[in-house]
Amino acid sequence: MPASRARSSDRRFSSRSLDAEALPAVLRRTRVLFFASAVLVAGLARAGGDPGTPILVYHRFGGNVADRMTVRTSVFEGQLEHLARQGYIVIPLKRLVAHLRGDEPALPPRSVVITVDDAHRSVYTEALPLLRRHRIPVTLFVYPSAVSHADYAMTWEQLRELAATGLVDIGSHTYWHPNFAKEKRRLTEVAYQRLVEDQLRRSRSELERRLGTPVDLLAWPFGVYDDELMYKAAGAGYVAAVTLERRHATAADPILALPRYLVTDQDQDARFEALLAGRSAARGAGR
Secondary structure: OOHHHHHHHHHHOOOOOOOOOOHHHHHHHHHHHHHHHHHHHHHHHHHOOOOOEOEEEEOEEEOOOOOOOEEEHHHHHHHHHHHHHOOOEEOOHHHHHHHHOOOOOOOOOOEEEEEEEOOEHHHHHHHHHHHHHHOOOEEEEEOHHHOOOOOOEOOHHHHHHHHHOOOEEEEEOOOOOOOHHHHHHHOOHHHHHHHHHHHHHHHHHHHHHHHOOOOOEEEOHHHOOOHHHHHHHHHOOOOEEEOOOOOOEOOOOOOOOEOOEEOOOOOOHHHHHHHHOOOOOOOOOOO
């Protein structure tokens, strides 16, 4: 390199232009970019002709449609019956994750995954009897701050009962379900980084301590994620995470941002089948 270019390069990267306070942020961004690139390359290498697997997400159940997140119990049972009638096989999310990570061979044809977010008490009162009757595995994503505190949430005792059925895996939905996009705008960089670390690590630790089961799956609140959040999640011990993008999950997707279909009470019969086949129209994000 000519001396003039070397001196220019030295000035550009000198300690005067990159002070000690900025260095951690630069290094963090470099690590995040490297992590994101590695995830993308690995996913594309595995994808091949994978048609993908639909991951469904529910929130609440009940006799009436109280809001757009509520699916009537009778409709949910009809959806489970539709899956059986049409030859779909409901597999645990952890099995799909193992397949996408290359740790398990091909999945059964017409595999589908069911997840539920928020640990609403109706999961215990309304959905659990149906899961037991139909022997359906689900993954329940919980934010611990609500458990045994909020009037809409399950108790730790009820969660332990669900886990003991062998049908319900427990995952993290962060500690108190923040919208990371809003918090990033509101907080300083240092405060935001502290919040992210706390939400990811505290939730996992609390769930494992209370339920006595490993927790390494995560659902992003409001479906909000980015490369930095995925990097943080991996560092906190999560092997996979799910969001709210309406398409089938394939090996080309980042393992820490697997898409899911938000299921509503209107998803019945032909409309439900269209969703399972990947022909469903886009909708707004949920929780």
